[in-house]
Amino acid sequence: MNLRLNTLAEMVDRSARIADIGTDHAYLPIKLVLEDKVDYAIASDIAQGPLKNAQDNITQAGLQTKITTRLGSGLSTITLQDRIDTVVIAGMGGKLITQILTDAWRNHYQFPTLILEPNIGEPGLREWLVQHSYQIVAEEILAEAGHTYELIKAKKVMQEVKLTPRQLLFGPLILQAKNEVFYQKWRSQLYYQQKLLVNLNKARNKDLGHIEQIEQEIALIKGELNDEG
Structure with missing residues (x-):
């Protein structure tokens, strides 16, 4: 097991x-x-x-x-x-x-x-x-x-x-x-979401709702990671 x-x-x-x-x-x-x-x-x-x-x-x-x-x-x-x-x-x-x-x-x-x-x-x-x-x-x-x-x-x-x-x-x-696994996961997720946001903003027809959602998630993730250590 x-x-x-x-x-x-x-x-x-x-x-x-x-x-x-x-x-x-x-x-x-x-x-x-x-x-x-x-x-x-x-x-x-x-x-x-x-x-x-x-x-x-x-x-x-x-x-x-x-x-x-x-x-x-x-x-x-x-x-x-x-x-x-x-x-x-x-x-x-x-x-x-x-x-x-x-x-x-x-x-x-x-x-x-x-x-x-x-x-x-x-x-x-x-x-x-x-x-x-x-x-x-x-x-x-x-x-x-x-x-x-x-x-x-x-x-x-x-x-x-x-x-x-x-x-x-x-x-x-x-x-x-919040254990070390938590921080590892959300550091990785922050990197992924930031790359996604860049690509969404490059799109000719921007999905503003999706962009706003990703921006909100990035802000939440940064808030949790800021207290690391």
Whole structure:
């Protein structure tokens, strides 16, 4: 198990009933069951190949009675009878994750706890959580094998928990514990956004809305990096 999957596992509440969407090899549910952190999990994937890998690993671990595999898209494989209280979706884009959650929401299917790891589009995912009355209760930013990951755990609450543009962009709890990975990511993002702004301003037909958005993000990033060291 790598650092990313170990951190996801740490975010899962003890005795949760989880659905791991896009499970791939089912490493996460296998770890959680073997460590007696959960008693039951669903390992779901849209592709037959990864699901076969998951089934083989589950069988090898002797956990067929505790981990069920499902083939299908997103959360369409989960039923109310499964009594799932925690959904894990990791390694997808933020837009795809929000679409999966929205599709379930439209079918009146909500989950008390979400553990999410978008590989892009984190601000949009945080905005979805705000709009659907989820409160972010844990966040981690970490680097592994040349990639940076942001992990988000959110709980359903009664009222909408507002986030500022700054919190949406960087993560409300990540901001509280700015580690070296945070600074590395946003130094790189600042360079990228500055180059993008130059190219946008060179365009014959300028997209003024996009330019303004990038300028605002650059200002926010500079504000966070200015306190470095």
